[in-house]
Amino acid sequence: MVPTVEWKDGVVRLLDQSRLPTQVEFLDCRDYRAVAQAIRELKVRGAPAIGVTAAMGVALGAHGVAASDYDAFAKAVGEICDHLAASRPTAVNLFWAIARMKRKMATLKTQPIPQIKAELVRESQAILDEDIALCKAMGTEGAHVIGDGQTVLTHCNAGALATAGYGTALGVIRAAWEQGKKIHVIADETRPVLQGARLTAWELMQDKIPVTLITDNMAGSLMRQGKIQVCVVGADRIAANGDVANKIGTYSVAVLARAHGIPFYVAAPYSTIDLATKTGADIPIEERNPLEVTSIHGSHPVAPEGVAVYNPAFDVTPAEFVTGIITERGIFKPGDLAGVFGAERPAG
Numbered sequence: 361m362v363p364t365v366e367w368k369d370g371v372v373r374l375l376d377q378s379r380l381p382t383q384v385e386f387l388d389c390r391d392y393r394a395v396a397q398a399i400r401e402l403k404v405r406g407a408p409a410i411g412v413t414a415a416m417g418v419a420l421g422a423h424g425v426a427a428s429d430y431d432a433f434a435k436a437v438g439e440i441c442d443h444l445a446a447s448r449p450t451a452v453n454l455f456w457a458i459a460r461m462k463r464k465m466a467t468l469k470t471q472p473i474p475q476i477k478a479e480l481v482r483e484s485q486a487i488l489d490e491d492i493a494l495c496k497a498m499g500t501e502g503a504h505v506i507g508d509g510q511t512v513l514t515h516c517n518a519g520a521l522a523t524a525g526y527g528t529a530l531g532v533i534r535a536a537w538e539q540g541k542k543i544h545v546i547a548d549e550t551r552p553v554l555q556g557a558r559l560t561a562w563e564l565m566q567d568k569i570p571v572t573l574i575t576d577n578m579a580g581s582l583m584r585q586g587k588i589q590v591c592v593v594g595a596d597r598i599a600a601n602g603d604v605a606n607k608i609g610t611y612s613v614a615v616l617a618r619a620h621g622i623p624f625y626v627a628a629p630y631s632t633i634d635l636a637t638k639t640g641a642d643i644p645i646e647e648r649n650p651l652e653v654t655s656i657h658g659s660h661p662v663a664p665e666g667v668a669v670y671n672p673a674f675d676v677t678p679a680e681f682v683t684g685i686i687t688e689r690g691i692f693k694p695g696d697l698a699g700v701f702g703a704e705r706p707a708g
């Protein structure tokens with residue numbers, strides 16, 4: 361797989377996911393505002409991926425700060441962090457990564473500014489490396505939920521393209537495949553931005569993992585026919601009570617899975633678990649440009665000019681519909697997360 365995001369010769373290089381699957385193109389961001397714009401425009405997307413990208417955006421922005429004393433430097437970097445934090449509201453990884461970069465900077469206040477700048481780059485790369493390791497650990501912990509010969513449904517893209525590499529839900533699927541299991545993946549196209557059609561299908565075909573693309577409204581019928589044995593999806597924010605915010609349509613998949621007695625798993629690293637948010641009702645849900653619904657890629661209208669549109673990018677699946685949360689430390693009941701992750705993880 362081509363890297364989703366990387367620090368390359370002093371710029372933040374992104375695989376431009378808005379061009380996939382027809383074009384594999386890269387976007388070199390030379391300032392933090394370009395990084396924020398790329399996150400806003402879904403050129404890079406996926407909770408862990410935008411966390412890593414925002415961290416690199418902080419390091420990139422810090423490089424451009426001319427201040428010679430720590431307080432002025434920290435103030436300028438704080439403004440850069442605020443700009444990046446305003447790019448998208450739902451994925452908690454964005455805020456987790458920015459807070460981690462701020463904490464790192466605070467530990468360096470006695471260092472020369474050039475040293476601090478170099479350390480911030482290193483911290484952003486550490487976040488990238490950690491994310492890949494977390495995804496692979498999730499794969500190891502979660503692969504057993506997909507049996508040999510089974511068909512697994514996934515929604516949106518929670519793959520290498522949504523992370524620093526390997527993926528969360530697709531990491532579990534990759535691990536099951538790498539264990540030699542004859543699995544088959546059903547990928548929801550995931551209207552309106554089509555992350556399933558454009559990204560998940562592309563990723564799995566790159567790895568020669570059998571995948572069948574369906575439209576979102578087919579999932580229930582396939583479940584009723586007994587053609588799906590398990591569902592595994594990603595997450596953008598998991599509240600303290602185990603409610604899960606994920607791509608719009610996830611709630612429908614979860615309810616359909618429950619109705620058909622199909623296990624429904626969510627794969628997410630600790631950086632997606634937000635114990636400061638009590639329930640799903642407290643998770644901010646991003647509403648996006650109506651053009652995403654009324655056109656394909658901003659052209660080819662598929663609805664009449666001026667029609668009213670509601671375009672929330674995410675929905676919330678209550679914890680009761682989640683069989684288990686697959687994390688790098690194991691699989692937990694949604695309600696047990698606070699006990700498992702509460703102690704070690706600093707807020708935000």
Ligand SMILES: CSC[C@H]1O[C@H](OP(=O)(O)O)[C@H](O)[C@@H]1O
Nearest residue numbers: 405406407516518522594606607
């Ligand atoms: C592994 S997190 C991926 C998560 O992010 C996606 O949203 P978007 O493409 O808008 O960033 C979707 O909710 C995925 O499940």
